Amino acid sequence: MDVTMTVNGRELTASVPPETTLLKLLREDWDLTGAKLGCDVGDCGACTVLVDGTAVNACLMLAGQADGRQITTIEGLADLDAFHPLQKTFEDLAALQCGFCGPGIILAAKYLLDNNPNPTTAEIRDGLAGNLCRCTGYTKIIEAVADTAKELAAQSAA
Ligand code: FES
Ligand code: FES
Known part of the structure; x- marks a missing residue:
């Protein structure tokens, strides 16, 4: 399936198997490795990203569920001049x-x-x-x- 979402202000598109998680998409397709793979079952929070401003465990969300949404990862929190x-x-x-x-x-x-x-x-x-x-x-x-x-x-x- 094709998915498109705005990640840290940039519109990105990928073609992924339907079982792909948002975490896998971010880390493996788009090299955004700030969100970590810890437990992979929603227990540790290492994979937390913001989806439309809400904190979400990216290991529990399918890439398809994130289609069309605004994603912020740790890489998008700072700007080029300063940390958040x-x-x-x-x-x-x-x-x-x-x-x-x-x-x-x-x-x-x-x-x-x-x-x-x-x-x-x-x-x-x-x-x-x-x-x-x-x-x-x-x-x-x-x-x-x-x-x-x-x-x-x-x-x-x-
Ligand atoms: S990797 Fe532990 S909650 Fe997602
Ligand atoms: S897991 Fe090492 S600083 Fe939190």
Whole structure:
């Protein structure tokens, strides 16, 4: 089947078998390897991308279900000049260890902050509940999301 979608602002088309997942399409056809293949069954969140602005496990979505939609991967979050504030804060706090969970966690955090710009710690934990970090670095990850929320609030007040 043929699928066409807008990925990080670019319209892309591919011809894939119907059982192809969005994750496989992104990684293997379009070389967007930021979304990681972890569990492949919806448990770890390593494959998280945004589909029409909503955080989705790309291993559970078929490429055909993403046809015609807007996809954002970690590669599309920064622009050429600067990291997204979430990426900058994660870097500043050294909030990740091996980094494998990072793209999924940052996109899940973006979805959280887009919908709740001033989350409590409990709401951050809840928002990231579907994203596992094998390095168990949750304290700094939660701190990084909270700091980003404060920075974005300061930017919008300035
Ligand atoms: S690889 Fe998709 S949730 Fe784990
Ligand atoms: S930093 Fe290693 S899995 Fe999260």
